[in-house]
Amino acid sequence: MRTAPHSAFAVSAEVADALENGRPVVALESTIIAHGLPRPRNYEAAREFEQILRDADVAPATIAVLDGVPQIGLDSDGVRRIAEEDLAKASVRDLPMLAAAGASGATTVAATAHLASLAGVRVFATGGLGGVHRGAGTSFDESADLSTLAVTPVTVVTAGVKSVLDIAATLERLETLSVPVVGYRTTVFPSFWLTESAHTIDWSVESAAQVAAIMRSQDALGHGQGIVVANPIPRKQQWDPTEHDRVLIEALDAADAAGMHGKAVTPFLLSYIVHASEGRSLEVNLDLARNNVRLAAQIAIEWSALA
Ligand code: PSU
Ligand code: MN
Secondary structure, three states: OEEOOOOOOEEOHHHHHHHHOOOOEEEEOOHHHHHHOOOOHHHHHHHHHHHHHHHOOOEEEEEEEEOOEEEEOOOHHHHHHHHHOOOEEEOHHHHHHHHHHOOOEEEOHHHHHHHHHHHOOOEEEOOOEOOEEOOHHHHOOEOHHHHHHOOOOOEEEEOEEOOOEOHHHHHHHHHHOOOOEEEEOOOEOOEOOEOOOOOEOOEEEOOHHHHHHHHHHHHHHOOOOOEEEEOOOOHHHOOOHHHHHHHHHHHHHHHHHOOOOHHHHHHHHHHHHHHHOOOHHHHHHHHHHHHHHHHHHHHHHHHHHHO
């Protein structure tokens, strides 16, 4: 690990080399590994996502806080730790406390995007972006993923947002926060396990090069916000919509009955849904995440060619 100029975090040699030489880098989050996927598939997934990037000559920057130090790029022991240790779920606001205490945490989309941008990484692949929770009108539960993207110049490749959230409200908030939402080869916003939601988006692109061109224009015309690239899972790989609708209602009821609130809600729902679907939703989750990593690799390659 090399200490970055901003010595509050560490950058892996692989990522530092790529950044210094203008080669492509893609950030990956650790909350999806620590809290979004069950063991031991989470460890296999973390390694596979990195391998997909390396096979495309893109440096993987998996991000987590280990022993108080935000890591931009993990070594193999770090990857094992995010999969096997019981790490706290860390959003942007948790970073100073973890650092001061020398503690470890798995970073959400918000914290990963923030740290990626501090290190100069511009492209990030996740599974699904956080958003506005159902009932947010009274609970005020809206993921910091949204407000962070309003002030963080990172392009996030996501399969939309999960149908457990209020998708319409999430899209409204992204509009208010002036975060562009661009469909990859679609004008329908995807809903994570399903190719489509009931919502359309204004802008779509046909190629990774077009995303890189939008990033360059946004650097000139924006105010430092990020970009959401909505990348739907191909229809033949999506979860069976009938089973999806049934399990979704069960999961939301179970979360209510268990009195879940705050940051525990998302991990609870994800794990409930994996069990209730006997693992079928998990395969879809892995497929869409791989799909996002592959597209992010292409975008990072196009971006490094432009920049
Ligand atoms: N979506 C997934 N899997 C996940 C998450 C989202 O499909 O693991 C995680 C991401 O790290 C995201 C976080 O940033 O959940 C959002 O949590 P909250 O709703 O508490 O902000
Ligand atoms: Mn929340």
